[in-house]
Amino acid sequence: MISSFDADNDLAAYLGDSVVASALEAWAGGHALRVAVPPEPWRRRGGSGALLVRVRVTRIAGDRGPSDLLMKVCSPGSPAGEPAIHERAWQLSPTFARRHLFRQAFPATILQDGRVLMYLDSSESLVDDRTLGELPIRLLVDCATATIRLVWGEWNGRTRRREVSTVADVLRCELRGAFDKGRSAYRWLQQAGFDVEDAQVQALSDASAQLNAMVSLLVRGSELGQRKLEYFCGNSHGDLHLDNVIVPFGPDESPDPGRIKLIDLSGFSPTAPLTRDLATLLTSCALKVVRKGVTPAETSALVDALTASRPTAVTSCRAESPAVKDMLGVLHAVRSAALAEFDADLQHLLHAQYLLSLIAQAITYTSYRNIGHFGRRWYFELGISAAERFVAFYDSGPLVSSTWLK
Ligand SMILES: Nc1ncnc2c1ncn2[C@@H]1O[C@H](COP(=O)(O)OP(=O)(O)O)[C@@H](O)[C@H]1O
Ligand SMILES: [Mg+2]
Structure with missing residues (x-):
């Protein structure tokens, strides 16, 4: 995990992956969002090889302030099925899910190389949990x-x-x-x-x-x-x-x-x-x-x-x-x-x-x-x-x- 990052808001350097950085910027453009390195950076590799990273998103229009998301870059193959399976778990048990699962803030993005970007509304949990x-x-x-x-x-x-x-x-x-x-x-x-x-x-x-x-x-x-x-x-x-x-x-x-x-x-x-x-x-x-x-x-x-x-x-x-x-x-x-x-x-x-x-x-x-x-x-x-x-x-x-x- 990294605790500080001063790459002058260089998203590609922060993510350590230019393919993911371009895909994320394109995704943000499509949703009228701007995406940036957050003031409290957080990045980690999961046991499955997934990259987990906190990113800051701001709506281009409107006066709502920025918020942070946890983006998980799921590996190709069966790990790439996680966003769909996670959603299924939500739909089957919504009351349980509201209490004990994180919500996906946006539908996932499929990359050409088979990886999938998952956007979790869980960035607050990264600080104290x-x-x-x-x-x-x-x-x-x-x-x-x-x-x-x-x-x-x-x-x-x-x-x-x-x-x-x-x-x-x-x-x-x-x-x-x-x-x-x-x-x-x-x-x-x-x-x-x-x-x-x-x-x-x-x-x-x-x-x-x-x-x-x-x-x-x-x-x-x-x-x-x-x-x-x-x-x-x-x-x-x-x-x-x-x-x-x-x-x-x-x-x-x-x-x-x-x-x-x-x-x-x-x-x-x-x-x-x-x-x-x-x-x-x-x-x-x-x-x-x-x-x-x-x-x-x-x-x-x-x-x-x-x-x-x-x-x-x-x-x-x-x-x-x-x-x-x-x-x-x-x-x-x-x-x-x-x-x-x-x-x-x-x-x-x-x-x-x-x-x-x-x-x-x-x-x-x-x-x-x-x-x-x-x-x-x-x-x-x-x-x-x-x-x-x-x-x-x-x-x-x-x-x-x-x-x-x-
Ligand atoms: N919402 C979260 N809050 C705090 N830590 C998290 C959160 N999501 C993931 N992590 C950390 O990142 C690790 C890897 O995430 P995970 O989704 O389990 O990836 P993988 O599929 O590679 O195992 C977790 O074991 C945990 O340490
Ligand atoms: Mg895990």
Whole structure:
């Protein structure tokens, strides 16, 4: 992020991209606007490669003062679909959207090279607000629980639905093409996730084979894969990691969880398994501690906190660092808040689909290079545990409720 910019209002230099600068000037001309570098410049690269930049716009006619927009330059391909998907989310749930999504101030502009300019009415949030990922762990508890409550309660409480499908289909749906040729998890599947030459990971080869075999089994239509599974579906953000949640801060410098906003909706779906967002949020919370390295005892405690059928308050675990202890508290609180959105007799069903969402998330993380060797190994263990726990469901009774289709 840049904090100051003195390029004499040189928009192209500020944006760092002459194609975008020309397109923006042409767009402004077409809307009778003038566009300039704002007095408080802000520019950042998102994880998808998108450029995000604050720009100042002024109407050429009239006496309305200038205002600032957040322009997102979405990359070509599927990220370029974000403005349309964002708009769809607005139209499907306008009350929720007014509270928890930013508004697009203008329709998006498509560039010749396939990129898309999105104009968000959110520039005020750039000054004081932070993402969940920027909060210290002690502030995460309230804000992460508020996030899952707003997603499962406000966004889905009255509209969520129940569907029946096969285990294999739900898992495939959660993997969302992660195993497609060329995608990172495809490469992971080929390589079992790690450089097998690496002595440190050789001990994991059995485990990697297990998870690998488990997923192939589920996806390729084994008996377990063909079993019917009842699951809840509805509105899903689709990529609810910590840096896609914006937390407003009040004048007293404290976070205001009631006004949380979700950004980066390119993965939104109105019909996704609901546990996708829960699993994404939790695995992204865990990353805050596991990427720095945790002890084996801490690994077990964290994995258990994510996969156990009921969230249990953690009393102690050996060699527990303060950060891990706080994180165990976060995971427990978020899972409890999520479960509280469902009646007790539905929580068993919910757990089965949650484990499938967790397996898919774990697989996706094991294929990320930027989380380090330790992080990848940790997500591997998470995936194995979630897969084992899912298989235990196989023996524990029907995964379709008796009330189905009543
Ligand atoms: N309205 C906003 N307020 C504050 N920060 C924001 C806002 N929008 C984006 N950001 C920052 O920019 C980052 C990237 O934006 P995002 O839309 O998630 O792009 P990407 O699709 O590349 O992930 C966010 O993680 C956040 O740090
Ligand atoms: Mg993002």
